Amino acid sequence: MGEIFRAEDVYVKRGENLVLKGFNLAVGEGEKLLLLGPNGSGKTTFFEVVVGFVKPERGRLLFMGKPVEAESDFRLLRRKVGYVFQDPESQILMPTVEEEIAFGLLNLGMPRSKIREEVEMVLSAFGISHLKRKFTHELSWGEKRLLSIASIAVMKPELFLLDEPFAGLDERGVRIVASFLKEYDKAVILASHTELNFFEDWDKFYLRAD
Amino acid sequence: MHISEGVLPVTTLALGWGATACGLYIGFRKLDYHRMPFVAFLSAVFFIGSFVHVPLGPTSVHLVLNGIVGMLLGWASFPAMFVALFIQALLFQFGGLLVLGVNTLNMAAPAVVVHYLFRDWLRSGDGVKFVLASVLGASGAVLMSAVMVGLELMSCGGEFRNAALLVFAAHIPVAVVEAVVAFFVFSFLRKSRPEVLKEL
Amino acid sequence: MSLDPRVRIIAFFLVAVSVALSRSFSAVLFFLPYLVFILFLERVKPSHFKKLIPANLFLVFIFLTVPLREALLIFVKCNLILSFLIVLVSTERFPVLIHALHHLKLPDKLVHLVFFTYRYVHIIDEEYRTFMKAAKARGFHPKTDRITYKTLSYILANLIVRSYEKSKWAYKSMVCRGFHGVFPLYYHFEMGFKDLCFLGFTFVYVGALWARYSGLKMFM
Numbered sequence: 214m215g216e217i218f219r220a221e222d223v224y225v226k227r228g229e230n231l232v233l234k235g236f237n238l239a240v241g242e243g244e245k246l247l248l249l250g251p252n253g254s255g256k257t258t259f260f261e262v263v264v265g266f267v268k269p270e271r272g273r274l275l276f277m278g279k280p281v282e283a284e285s286d287f288r289l290l291r292r293k294v295g296y297v298f299q300d301p302e303s304q305i306l307m308p309t310v311e312e313e314i315a316f317g318l319l320n321l322g323m324p325r326s327k328i329r330e331e332v333e334m335v336l337s338a339f340g341i342s343h344l345k346r347k348f349t350h351e352l353s354w355g356e357k358r359l360l361s362i363a364s365i366a367v368m369k370p371e372l373f374l375l376d377e378p379f380a381g382l383d384e385r386g387v388r389i390v391a392s393f394l395k396e397y398d399k400a401v402i403l404a405s406h407t408e409l410n411f412f413e414d415w416d417k418f419y420l421r422a423d
Numbered sequence: 424m425h426i427s428e429g430v431l432p433v434t435t436l437a438l439g440w441g442a443t444a445c446g447l448y449i450g451f452r453k454l455d456y457h458r459m460p461f462v463a464f465l466s467a468v469f470f471i472g473s474f475v476h477v478p479l480g481p482t483s484v485h486l487v488l489n490g491i492v493g494m495l496l497g498w499a500s501f502p503a504m505f506v507a508l509f510i511q512a513l514l515f516q517f518g519g520l521l522v523l524g525v526n527t528l529n530m531a532a533p534a535v536v537v538h539y540l541f542r543d544w545l546r547s548g549d550g551v552k553f554v555l556a557s558v559l560g561a562s563g564a565v566l567m568s569a570v571m572v573g574l575e576l577m578s579c580g581g582e583f584r585n586a587a588l589l590v591f592a593a594h595i596p597v598a599v600v601e602a603v604v605a606f607f608v609f610s611f612l613r614k615s616r617p618e619v620l621k622e623l
Numbered sequence: 624m625s626l627d628p629r630v631r632i633i634a635f636f637l638v639a640v641s642v643a644l645s646r647s648f649s650a651v652l653f654f655l656p657y658l659v660f661i662l663f664l665e666r667v668k669p670s671h672f673k674k675l676i677p678a679n680l681f682l683v684f685i686f687l688t689v690p691l692r693e694a695l696l697i698f699v700k701c702n703l704i705l706s707f708l709i710v711l712v713s714t715e716r717f718p719v720l721i722h723a724l725h726h727l728k729l730p731d732k733l734v735h736l737v738f739f740t741y742r743y744v745h746i747i748d749e750e751y752r753t754f755m756k757a758a759k760a761r762g763f764h765p766k767t768d769r770i771t772y773k774t775l776s777y778i779l780a781n782l783i784v785r786s787y788e789k790s791k792w793a794y795k796s797m798v799c800r801g802f803h804g805v806f807p808l809y810y811h812f813e814m815g816f817k818d819l820c821f822l823g824f825t826f827v828y829v830g831a832l833w834a835r836y837s838g839l840k841m842f843m
């Protein structure tokens with residue numbers, strides 16, 4: 214099995230604090246990983262390092278075997294890595310649900326007729342087909358959360374990063390997202406501050422706060 | 424204060440559109456995509472400002488914010504305020520689409536002026552300069568807008584002189600309120616989030 | 624009736640500019656039948672016309688100071704133009720209108736800024752309400768004093784700080800989803816037979832007015 218992503222001996226500073234100290238992590242193709250740690254332990258920071266928003270002080274990142282350093286490397290990486298933000302409100306860009314889901318696919322240059330199909334498919338996979346024409350500002354918190362996950366899932370990323378995706382979701386929403394992720398055939402890293410009992414068989418990775 | 428449709432002569436409307444088009448051209452040329460979400464957010468703050476009622480004696484005034492937001496935006500004031508007024512015109516019929524050029528000019532031109540006059544003082548460590556910049560920038564922009572509205576009304580003909588004076592007088596309490604608000608707003612930003620002011 | 628939003632916008636500008644150009648009651652009232660005709664087509668709810676009230680507040684200034692005849696003409700023109708805005712444009716869904724502006728060749732950056740701002744107006748509005756509720760829940764009662772001004776200003780300052788922070792994430796969200804300098808738009812329109820009929824009718828109607836007042840004489 215090939216390796217998708219590896220972080221080697223990464224040190225990251227936020228403000229004055231060293232948040233990640235000698236951090237190591239590797240994900241293989243189709244591998245599922247839980248990133249666990251209390252608030253402030255650096256889960257979000259790690260995701261921001263992966264997609265290149267925060268630059269590490271030291272250490273190395275490898276994506277599909279190649280080192281990622283320059284901004285152009287990160288640009289290529291971001292086409293294959295999907296990142297669901299901790300706050301759905303600041304991830305959602307467009308005024309309506311269907312446009313929000315189409316945004317990434319339009320950027321990737323997919324033809325419109327194909328996009329229409331993909332939008333329908335992901336909406337029904339996440340059980341939000343009825344919201345298609347709704348305004349994003351009219352959605353409930355949980356609906357925004359499902360939308361923010363669906364709008365990344367539709368891009369079928371090779372590596373799927375989710376930052377506390379269950380916060381604010383009801384039971385039905387949790388079930389939908391969990392079963393989607395279990396069946397997702399590519400690599401997933403899911404950050405959470407609580408243990409999640411329905412991912413028994415996933416590898417766990419712990420971050421400590423200090 | 425937005426001028427309504429049907430009031431101004433067509434030449435004034437056209438001149439307003441011309442000047443606003445120039446402002447928009449400069450504003451958009453200077454506006455990179457990475458700054459666009461911030462400009463859009465401040466445009467939204469400017470928009471909501473017209474719904475914030477500040478009590479003043481027995482009545483209340485609503486905020487104009489073209490100085491306060493404008494000092495943070497500079498030339499981006501034209502795009503930001505144009506878009507806010509455009510959405511207000513469509514959703515609430517405030518102002519209107521034909522007077523949109525004039526109304527944008529009235530809000531954004533003073534904003535650009537106070538931005539360049541006061542931004543250095545606003546960022547400076549000198550407390551006196553900082554307070555002067557907040558107070559004069561905010562109230563100055565409101566008063567400049569009032570003068571422009573007055574002049575535009577005068578372009579309808581001599582019988583509009585009293586209307587112009589009345590509109591100007593109505594802006595004086597607003598300018599005072601904005602000065603006080605600006606003092607508190609910028610003090611807050613300077614203390615707790617100085618990076619917002621640093622990026623001017 | 625479902626009209627192409629581009630047709631709505633063009634028709635609006637045709638009639639609105641004509642009304643704005645008119646300097647006599649007879650020229651302005653010439654458009655009343657056109658308004659009635661669209662009202663008949665569109666079945667606009669009467670409640671939409673409540674939005675005319677704020678515009679007329681400005682006109683109070685005019686009525687107080689300007690000769691009555693002049694003020695009345697302004698009153699009729701203002702309300703007529705805004706009624707056209709309501710029945711032709713504002714009845715359409717807002718995102719659809721923005722797409723129409725794009726297809727009418729307005730500059731891209733302008734269209735995108737409208738997109739963002741429209742969404743953020745709702746976010747800021749909700750935050751403002753939440754802050755006000757939080758303040759009131761802790762005994763804030765607005766009146767003309769220092770604490771009121773300070774509270775309202777700090778709420779405003781907080782809105783600016785939130786804007787600053789959220790805008791950073793919004794740009795990240797664009798970048799994460801493949802944004803590369805071209806902002807994509809999703810809806811496309813096709814002009815149909817009834818759109819062309821409606822546009823043709825509007826042209827003829829406006830043309831008739833211009834002919835009747837022999838073109839530029841209307842300015843006088």
Ligand SMILES: Nc1ncnc2c1ncn2[C@@H]1O[C@H](COP(=O)(O)OP(=O)(O)O)[C@@H](O)[C@H]1O
Nearest residue numbers: 227228232250251252253254255256257258259
């Ligand atoms: N923009 C920032 N500037 C300074 N410090 C930050 C910033 N973002 C996060 N931090 C700090 O970095 C640490 C890790 O934060 P974060 O990655 O958000 O943790 P988590 O997602 O696990 O809750 C925290 O102590 C936080 O205060």
Ligand SMILES: [Mg+2]
Nearest residue numbers: 256257299376
């Ligand atoms: Mg986090």
